Amino acid sequence: MEAQRAVPRRPEPGCRSGGGCSRCPCRRGRAGEAGRIGSLEQPVRASNPDYWRPFLEELADNAGEWVEWTVLCNAVGLTPRQASGMLGAAERRCKQLPPYEKAWEENQYWFRMPNEVAAVVKELAGKNE
Numbered sequence: 001m002e003a004q005r006a007v008p009r010r011p012e013p014g015c016r017s018g019g020g021c022s023r024c025p026c027r028r029g030r031a032g033e034a035g036r037i038g039s040l041e042q043p044v045r046a047s048n049p050d051y052w053r054p055f056l057e058e059l060a061d062n063a064g065e066w067v068e069w070t071v072l073c074n075a076v077g078l079t080p081r082q083a084s085g086m087l088g089a090a091e092r093r094c095k096q097l098p099p100y101e102k103a104w105e106e107n108q109y110w111f112r113m114p115n116e117v118a119a120v121v122k123e124l125a126g127k128n129e
Contacts, residue, residue, distance in 0.1 A: 051076045051086045056121045059100055059111055063118030069109040 058075040059067060073083040091098050099121065100113045113121070 051078060051083070052090045053125065055083075055086070055090075056099065056113075057125055059113035060118035060121040060125075063113050063115045066103070066110040066112045069111070072111060 054076045055072055058072055069080065069083075073080050076083060076086070078086065099117045100111050103110045103112075
């Protein structure tokens with residue numbers, strides 16, 4: 001009896017890991033906006049309110065617009081190096097499906113939060129006050 005080999009899945013367009021990582025969204029199935037929103041509440045409530053929440057709130061205030069990395073660093077009162085550490089930890093809590101988009105352009109990172117996600121962030125921020 002011949003063992004069947006699993007056929008590797010092709011990475012979806014825009015895949016960051018080329019489909020080679022077991023944690024890649026291409027292998028787990030893309031969560032889309034519904035997955036982002038559904039998984040947002042726990043990381044927002046569990047994270048350090050001094051940095052992660054203001055970071056998300058700044059993005060929510062500028063929903064649908066690209067925001068420069070240094071603007072976000074200033075909003076949370078951290079240096080870019082410190083903010084990178086905060087962001088890395090927060091993205092791990094979100095299981096690499098953060099509630100924003102990230103792009104590298106003009107030698108700088110840019111972030112954008114979809115309007116639907118921004119509405120949830122604003123709602124959660126209001127509950128915690």
